[in-house]
Amino acid sequence: MFAALIAVNGPLLITFFVMTKNSVEREMIAKKRVLLDANSKALSKALWDFDYDNLRKWATAIANDRDIFSIEILDDNDKSLALISKENSETNALNRENALFSKEITHVVDGVEHNVGTLRIRFMSSHISNAAVREVVKSAILFVVSTISVLVAALIANRFMITRPLLRLNAAIEATQRSGTRRKVDWESSDELGRVTSAFNEMQDRLDQDEAQLIRANRRLTFLYNNTPVMLYSIDSDDNIRNVSDYWLHATGYSRKDVIGRKFREFIHDDFKDEYLKNRSMLSDGKNETLELTSVFQKADGTCLDVLITETKDFDDSAHGGSSLSVMTDISKLKAAEAEILRQARTDYLTGLVNREGFADRLNAAIESSDGSDDIAVLFFDLDRFKWVNDNLGHFAGDRVLQSVTREIAQLLGEDDCFGRFGGDEFAIMLSCKSSKKRAVELATKINRTLNRPIDLGGRTLQISASVGISFYPDNAKSAEELLKASDVAMYRQKNSGRNGFCVFNEQFGKEASQQLEVKEVISEALANDWFQLHFQPIVNLETRTTIGFEGLLRLVHPERGVLPPLEYIRAAEQTGGILEIGDLVLEMGLDALERLQQSRDCQSAYVALNFSAAQFLPDLPSNLREKLTAHRVDPGRLVLEITETTLMQNSMGLDGLIEDIRKLGCTFALDDFGTGFSSLSYMHRFPVDTVKIDRSFIKGLDERSGIERTHKTAALIEAVVGLSQKLKLNVIAEGIETEAQYTRLVDLGVKTGQGFLFGKAEPLDTYLSESHTGRTETARLPNETLRNVG
CATH class of the missing domain: 3.30.70.270 (Reverse transcriptase/Diguanylate cyclase domain)
Incomplete structure (x- = not known):
């Protein structure tokens, strides 16, 4: 501290000494000049009066000043009037250092200043310098004494106010380092060190609290790590196991000493090691942020465990090789459940x-x-x-x-x-x-x-x-x-x-299937482009050969292939569900035709018969039919719905109720292709139909070319059907009449109504409504009850 004080205050003290000495010297020289000025004025009277005795006495008195070396008075002609000098060895040695001060002596008479002489005083410079030094030394001694006093006081204060609390603070820090427990500083004051020690003590309290929290958190973390029902473990970059949780040991059956330091891959089943190492390599190379894969882990008892391994990248580089947190989850039950779900998903619940x-x-x-x-x-x-x-x-x-x-x-x-x-x-x-x-x-x-x-x-x-x-x-x-x-x-x-x-x-089936697929596509195009048309074949009264109705027959008119046979697309439509849309279209076109016939002068009483598929008999058919009949404003009694025995057989459940609801609207039903099914008579008895249509295969059997025996059998069957129908009050229509011989034979057998090429093929309705066919399409005027039986 003294060295620091000297180093800092030394240059200041020297500077102070020099400046003070110079200042004192200047001040003393100024005083000498004042003395010179005063004596020159005092001597002016003596010189003016030529009073040389008083002049020498005054010079002698002036020379008594210890700092004056010599004094000389000259007259106005520079003639020495008085000279007093202090000559000795010391003064002679210092003569060269003396300072000469000269002043003209003037005397004022009647307001006029007269030069009467010159006063020369030589001062000893050493005396002036020594006097300045003495003055400076006094100040320096006073400065040094005061500085030392302040320093001593500061040292004493530093000892009690700074050093002691700092020593206590240092002792507390060293004690904390040695014992590991927090030590506080026993010091209280209101100064800066008091605030420092107070902050230190507060810091120690906070550190105690933080350490306690860290200890609790570490205990909690350790507890969670070991007891969380998930297998936690850590491995380094070389796949060495660094740590495992207690639950990991419990689940795998190993002890901690058996696994720490071993390669994790050693516990993976051989069939899954390559996949594990591949994923570990991708994780180490930075290609993946995490590793996640399912594998098979070998337990201590030799059994295997299905596990999901999830591993993060190295997060702890404080130790050599780094460390990662990995999770191994037992998914054996999940695998079993997945297998069961897969089995159930691929198993029919009923069988x-x-x-x-x-x-x-x-x-x-x-x-x-x-x-x-x-x-x-x-x-x-x-x-x-x-x-x-x-x-x-x-x-x-x-x-x-x-x-x-x-x-x-x-x-x-x-x-x-x-x-x-x-x-x-x-x-x-x-x-x-x-x-x-x-x-x-x-x-x-x-x-x-x-x-x-x-x-x-x-x-x-x-x-x-x-x-x-x-x-x-x-x-x-x-x-x-x-x-x-x-x-x-x-x-x-x-x-x-x-x-x-x-x-x-065989391959032919495949070709037919392809053709069927092609037909399905044609049906879609036909529905989209209005390729379907309804052609009408006349139904005639065989006794008068007049037209009483028309059967609407669907035709698909392809723009390139012409008219396609119905069997080619109807079956495909039934298999794909397109028959519903086609059936709705047929019903709409049939009602349009019936509306036109109703407006025609010659065909006002003609009815229209439409074929219905089994798929069309849905619960909403009666209501749908009612809406369409109302929209077209036609007589429901002039609409006949033809159904086949196949329709009755495939959709028998609830069909009789639908048929009855439709008959309540006023429509009638005809059983088409009668005699070709398995149980025609039972269906004719069970379902409320109004007309039976004898299939064309029976009509062909009436030709003589079929043989006499077959002709007789066919005639007997037709006669039986006619008789049975009359008993049941049903109308009979013969289909497929092509020759006059067939026509004559049917009339003889009592058949009242028929249709076939003999009376006209299926053509657009306009053909039968034209004037050229007026006579051919003249309709018999029949009462409603008769129309129902004919329908």
């Missing part, structure tokens, strides 16, 4: 068989694993007339039938065969073996034989049958989808050929 998706997967797998040595056969079948079971016996009975079929067919299959239900009454079987073609035919035969046996439904016996389609891989298809489609096509071919049997797919 326990695989569903369409599950069957397709098995079929795809068989095709992919096929090496060409084995053939794959698919048998696709559905139950004939199963809809009748649901409609008449209820869905519960239908379910029992399906379960019974499943049990019976399953007994015919081997362990490697795949048996599935596609929904409804559709089933499929896959065979994969070297003799699959032969075995498929044998199995189809067994299925037909088995399903022909009666089924007991709790006191009620039911007999069903099946139509089976068979296709082979790779002969008929190259993929599972194509193979199923081929067997489906073969099954429908069998169903259309009489049911209750099997059919093997």
